Amino acid sequence: MAKGTGMTKVLAIGIGVLTVSSVCALVMMAVMYKIQIDKYPPVSPPPPIKPTVIPTGLPPTLRLPDNLIPERYEVFIQPYLYAAITNNYTNQSFAFTGQSTVKVQCMTASRSIFLHAQNLNVTTLEVRKSGSNEKLSVSGYKIHHDESHFLEIQLKDTMTVNGTYDIVTKFEGELFDGLDGFYVNRYTEKVKAEEEEDEDQERFLATSLLKPTNARKVFPCFDEPALKAVFRITIIHKPGTFALSNEKGGPHQTEIDGEEWIVTTFKETPIMSTYSLAFTISDFDFKTRSSGTNINIHARGDAINAGHVDHALEVTEKILVHYQKEFGSTYPLSKIDQIALPDLSVGAMENWGFISYQESGLLYDKHTASTFDRERVATLIAHELALQWFGNLVTMRWWNDLWLNEGLATYMSYIGVEADGWDIRDLIVLRETQTAFQVDSLNSSHPLSLQENYIQTFSQITELFDDITYSKGAAVLRMLATFMNEDAFMKGIKMYLAKFEYKNTVYKDLLKCLQEETKVDVEGFMSTWIEQVGYPVVTIITQTGETSQEHFLLKQTQGHGIAWQVDIRYNKAGDDTVKSYMLEKNGPVRQPHFLLQDKDVWLLANVNCTGFFRVNYDEENWNKLRIQLERNHHVIPIINRGQLIDDAFNIARAHRLNVTIALGLTKYLVNDTEYIPWESALKNLDHLILMFDRSEVYGPITKYIRNLITQLYDRFEEYTINGTIPEKHTDQYNQVNAISVACSNGLTKCIKMARSQFEDYKNGSNHIHPNLRKEIYCNAIATGDEYDWEFAWKEYQRATVPAEKDKLRYALSCTKEIWLLNRYLQYTLDPSKIRKMDMVSTISYIAKNVAGQPLAWDFVRGHWSYFTQENGAGAMTLGSLLDAVTKRFSTDVELEELKQLQREQEEKNQGLAARALEQVIERTEANIQWVKENKQIVKDWFTGEL
Structure with a gap:
């Protein structure tokens, strides 16, 4: 059986040999494979290619997406505007056409382009590859007429990463008279007539105001401050006109469609933000001066011929040289043009290399202008020149840090004017610190620096042009300079400018350079002052030394409870040494240096008011300070004499101090002649008048103020009657205060003086010193009749010097005749009577008058759509208008009227001046509560002092 399935021995051996050979072969193959693998490691197969995701749809916010970065603009603008209508056949047109080519770099692959355009008709649009001019296929484009103002372009082709492209647009626009974007000015100029007197001829000019977001109204652009680019501007304009822009330009004449035109092509600008661009087409004349940089001032021909720009030329040169030394940085452009415009909605605009001013801010007539007019010209020039560095050379990244531009420029302007001989650094406390205190004591205030995403709409941006940005910005920088010492501060400023020139910054970039x-x-010191709203009141109890800080608010709430870094500089009676203590907690903390054991020793904190905070003491220390003021006020520094009064009144308004302590501090003023304490007192007494000049409390208040001011008035009476002024600048301010307060509070000899001098003026002999004209005109008209008002109105119409016109325009608001005030309000709607840029200030003047305030409020409410929808007031001035017409509000009826206006705004979804409206509502609520609690106390105190 076995014999049938078995193998032979030979076969078995063969199979074994084959098996061994196979195994050996497999082993050999494995070894060779390992050797090859080591020598040539395997490469993984490539992953599957995913398709590129191309973004589509609108950006998630009102900010431009970051897929494109502009590098260079080539812009042609052609306004069809004549400077003068020379005959009946001239076809005047308020329109312009243009073409813009912007070269962009693509950062992410995209088939969508977003830039800005507003109030423009884009007639042609192309997208090309830079260099090759190869066109990309455009599937469509549209302008979004919402708050984004996006010009959306959709492509069929894809823009590739790092590719450069040209966006070419042709467009049409209109020269409006809204004082923003590219707009028209109308004005009159005297011209010679054959065998007749000079006659007024109507003139026109086209100019620009692009800040903050108005460049998009002139040409399609990436209208955000961080999207800087180089600009080459060409203006095509009518013969007889002259074009100006940021850089030098070369005009040549050409023929277009059978018509003669002037083509002015300007040099390429440095890399800059869109809002710093500017252009003007006019027939203005100019004067020039050179000190390394060509300085030119342009104005109406009659102003040039009268020498009204000579002073500004001299001042500009001095300050420009001074800043270059202070900043360690040469002014980077080849020239600086400045122009005095008949209509500009802001005081001035810092366009790089081509600054625009209201006429009264630049023109100076030494025969009719006051010392204060001269100071204003210097201060305004200093501010705008500072912005050539802080704003144009180094620019905030987004509008939430606007204070980096405007706060720095405001602070630096006090340094800049020293080059023109003005020593006004101490006045920063009155003009900036105390001004900012008022707004920042409201819950509806805002921090200096907000988060970027909080600021997106036009309304949110324009609301930042306020006292917090300008005045608080300057005040906290002054505090920081004191904390560091000024030399170290200025060295840090130089480093900041050198490190970030032509770039954009956030506020921490500045702090790092200062560090x-x-x-x-x-x-660590500055972050709380910059990032959080408000400021503290520091309370010191001198019997125990306990010191604490709390968020200061006029309307009592919990506040935010966050502690500031408070550098308290202090001294004591009998010790002139100023010492410093850093309060870092809310407290109370016990500070032995603040403990007073001697009953005759007082404590004074925040010496020279270098810190941005108020100080409250125990009642005993307040009384010691009052007694010291009454015995010998010279022992206490001038700034602190003013700040003690301002702190006391405002702490009393916040229900933290008895108002009688604040009132008691004013009594010593009969012996003080310094401007800062008087101005501080008068501002706070004026608030009492606003609260009570419609009630029975007003009589005792006026009698007290009349008695208080008499000695100051007498000090300056001889100067006033003789038409002269004291030598000291702050005494000149106090001379004006003395006239204003004495006359308005019924001092007989003051009123007689004003009436007498005004009568001489009416009879053709105006010997009133320019410093005094505003107040003498005002008080004469206030106590005069309709004929006095009509005379002043004719003088206003006849005046050619802007500063004199402004004095008369103010004085016309002082009449007590209701029908004249109503007529004057109606004049503000007629630009041929009251220039559009003067509308808001004129209404504000009328509202200051107790007879005019309700008329002005009703007028503003009745024309609110004009002020908001048509921007008749200028978007950036709406807040100041609301503030002015509601200062007296202290009743429930007035509060309800404000809330009704707020409801109407919300129903119409109007955001303009929303924060300002919220602030005046909060202030009114605080006034109502304070008046209810203090009316009788105030009346009793003033009655007891008579």
Whole structure:
């Protein structure tokens, strides 16, 4: 059986040999494979290619997407505007056409382009590859007429990463008279007539105001401050006109469609933001001066011929040289043009290399202008020149840090005017610190620096042009300079400018540069002052030394409870040494240096008001300070004499101090002649008048103020009667205060003086010193009749010097005749009577008058759509208008009227001046509560002092 399935021995051996051979072969193959693998490691197969995701749809916010970065613009603008109508056949047109080519770099692959355009008709649009001019296929484009103002372009082709492209648009626009974007000015100029007197001829000019977001109204662009680019501007304009822009330009004449035109092509600008662009087409004349940089001032021909720009030329040169030394940085452009415009909605605009001013801010007539007019010209020039560095050379990244531009420029302007001989640094406390205190004591205030995403709409941006940005910005920088020491501060400023020239910054960039120059913790000290709203009141109890800080608010709430870094500089009676203590907690903390054991020793904190905070003391220390003022006020520094009064009144308004303590501090003023304490007192007494000049409390208040001011008035009476002024600048301010307060509070000899001098003026002999004209005109008209008003109105119409016109325009608001005030309000709607840029200030003047305030409020409410929808007031001035017409509000009826206006705004979804409206509502609520609690106390105190 076995014999049938078995193998032979030979076969078995063969199979074994084959098996061994196979195994050996497999082993050999494995070894060789390992050797090859080591020598040539395998490469993984490529992953599957995913298709590129191309973004589609609108951006998630009102900010432009970051897929495109502009590099260079080539812009042609052709306004069809004549400077003068020379005959009946001239076809005047308020229109312009243009073409813009913007070269962009693509950062992410995209088939969508978003830039800005507003109030433009884009007639042609192309997208090309830079260099090759190869066109990309455009599937469509549209302008979004919402708050985004996006010009959306959709492509069929894809823009590739790092590719450069040209966006070419042709467009049409209109020269409006809304004082923003590219707009028209109308004005009159005297011209010679054959065998007749000079006659007024109507003139026209086209100019621009592009800040903050108005460049998009002139040409399609990436209208955000961080999207800087180089600009080459060409203006095509009518013969007989002259074009100006940021850089130098070369005009040549050409023929277009059978018509003669002037083509002015300007040099390429440095890399800059869209809002710093500017252009003007006019027949203005100019004067020039050179000190390394060509300085030119342009104005109406009659102003040039009268020498009204000579002073500004001289001042500009001095300040420009001074800043270059202070900043360690040469002014980077080849020229600086300045122009005095008949209509500009802001005081001035810092366009790089081509600054625009209201006429009264630049023109100076030494025969009719006051010392204060001269100072204003210097201060305004200093501010705008500072912005050539802080704003144009180094620019905030987004509008939430606007204070980096405007706060720095405001602070630096006090340094800049020193080049023209003005020593006004101490006045920063009156003009900036105390001004900012008022707004920042409201819950509806805002921090200096907000988060970027909080600021997106036009309304939100324009609301930042306020006292917080300008005045608080300057005040906290002054505080920081004191904390560091000024030399170290200025060294840090130089580093900041050098490190970030032609770039954009956030506020921490500034602090890091300042930190390099000092051992103190700059960011730790400053962050709370910059990032959180408000400021503290520091309370010191001198019997125990206990010290605490709390968020100061006029309307009592919990506040935010966050502690500031408070550098308290203090001294005591009998010790002139100023010492410093850092309060870092809310407290109370016990500070032995603040403990007073001697009953005759007082404590004074925040010496020279270098810190941005108020100080409250126990009642005993307040009384010691009052007694010191009454015995010898010279012992206490001038700034603190003013700040003690301002702190006391405002702490009393916040229900933290008895108002009689504040009132008691004013009594010593009969012996003080310094401007800062008087101005501080008068501002606060004026608030009492606003609260009570419609009630029985007003009589005792006026009698007290009349008695208080008499000695100051007498000090300056001889100057006033003789038409002269004291030598000291602050005394000149106080001379004006003395006239204003004495006359308005019924001092007989003051009123007689004003009436007498005004009568001489009416009879053709105006010997009133320019410093005094505003108040003498005002008080004469206030106590005069309709004929006095009509005379002043004719003088206003006849005046050619802007500063004199402004004095008369103010004085016309002082009449007590209701029908004249109503007529004057109606004049503000007629630009041929009251220039559009003067509308808001004129209404504000009328509202200051107790007879005019309700008329002005009703007028503003009745024309609110004009002020908002048509921007008749200028978007950036709406807040100041609301503030002015509601200062007296202290009743429930007035509060309800404000809330009704707020409801109407919300129903119409109008955001303009929303924060300002919220602030005046909050202030009115605080006034109502304070008046209810203090009316009788105030009346009793003033009655007891008579």
